[in-house]
Amino acid sequence: EVQLLESGGGLVQPGGSLRLSCAASGFTFSNYAMSWVRQAPGKGLEWVSAIVNGGANTFYTDSVKGRFTISSDNSKNTLYLQLNSLRVEDTALYYCAKANGRATSRNLDYWGQGTLVTVSS
Amino acid sequence: QSALTQPASVSGSPGQSITISCTGTSGDVGAYDFVSWYQQHPDKAPKLMIYDVRYRPSGVSNRFSGSKSGNTASLTISGLQAEDEADYYCASYTSSSTVVFGGGTKLTVL
Numbered sequence A: 001e002v003q004l005l006e007s008g009g010g011l012v013q014p015g016g017s018l019r020l021s022c023a024a025s026g027f028t029f030s031n032y033a034m035s036w037v038r039q040a041p042g043k044g045l046e047w048v049s050a051i052v053n054g055g056a057n058t059f060y061t062d063s064v065k066g067r068f069t070i071s072s073d074n075s076k077n078t079l080y081l082q083l084n085s086l087r088v089e090d091t092a093l094y095y096c097a098k099a100n101g102r103a104t105s106r107n108l109d110y111w112g113q114g115t116l117v118t119v120s121s
Numbered sequence B: 001q002s003a004l005t006q007p008a009s010v011s012g013s014p015g016q017s018i019t020i021s022c023t024g025t026s027g028d029v030g031a032y033d034f035v036s037w038y039q040q041h042p043d044k045a046p047k048l049m050i051y052d053v054r055y056r057p058s059g060v061s062n063r064f065s066g067s068k069s070g071n072t073a074s075l076t077i078s079g080l081q082a083e084d085e086a087d088y089y090c091a092s093y094t095s096s097s098t099v100v101f102g103g104g105t106k107l108t109v110l
Helices: none
Strands: A003-007 A010-012 A018-025 A034-039 A045-052 A057-060 A068-073 A078-083 A092-099 A108-111 A115-119 B009-012 B018-023 B035-040 B047-050 B064-069 B072-077 B086-093 B099-101 B105-109
Touching (some): A045 A078, B009 B018, B047 B064
Antiparallel strands (some): A034 A092, A045 A057, B035 B047, B086 B099, B086 B105
8 A cells, every 4th residue: 555654844934944754655666756745725736846767857846946855765765855945935735746657747646644834933 | 837727616516517627838738648637625635536638547436537628628527426526636747847736626516
């Protein structure tokens, strides 16, 4: 059974940093692209970042480029998202999601339950 | 990376069919047959319902179907059931190798 378990969320001041983790199990982690998707309270889904081809390539939405970094540790079956220079508008529930292929971040077939990031002074 | 355009809400009676549209550009929806649809019930994680425009993952009812024409994709739900009431999001892979979601559509089953 595929399982994705996010952790690392919390309350942080504007300008602060957090590191989110997503522990994966039930599939061969290195064989699939992984994404982070966020959802602000009461709002829609927003794709944030993806790592594909076993970690060889990474992609970001424009609003987080230069501030967020996605990475993975295939030996630990864990996906990470380093969040720096956080802004109030980054407040959201952050989901980890698995793609159904290795080379692109489309078709997110399994999702975690999310970890909440709140940016506030 | 502008969000894809979806209607804010649609509604239908049990047994009826509804269609949700998803309009993008030649750089996303129109670029590839890489549109997916997600269902999200309140306080739940999204669920993949359709991938690559028209394919259903195992376990998804055949009442759900997808199509695409040009820069607009569509999700059709036939034989509406109460359990279909949820938010629906389209998403498209883009020519920049990113993903863009639609703004979401709230489906109400009357």
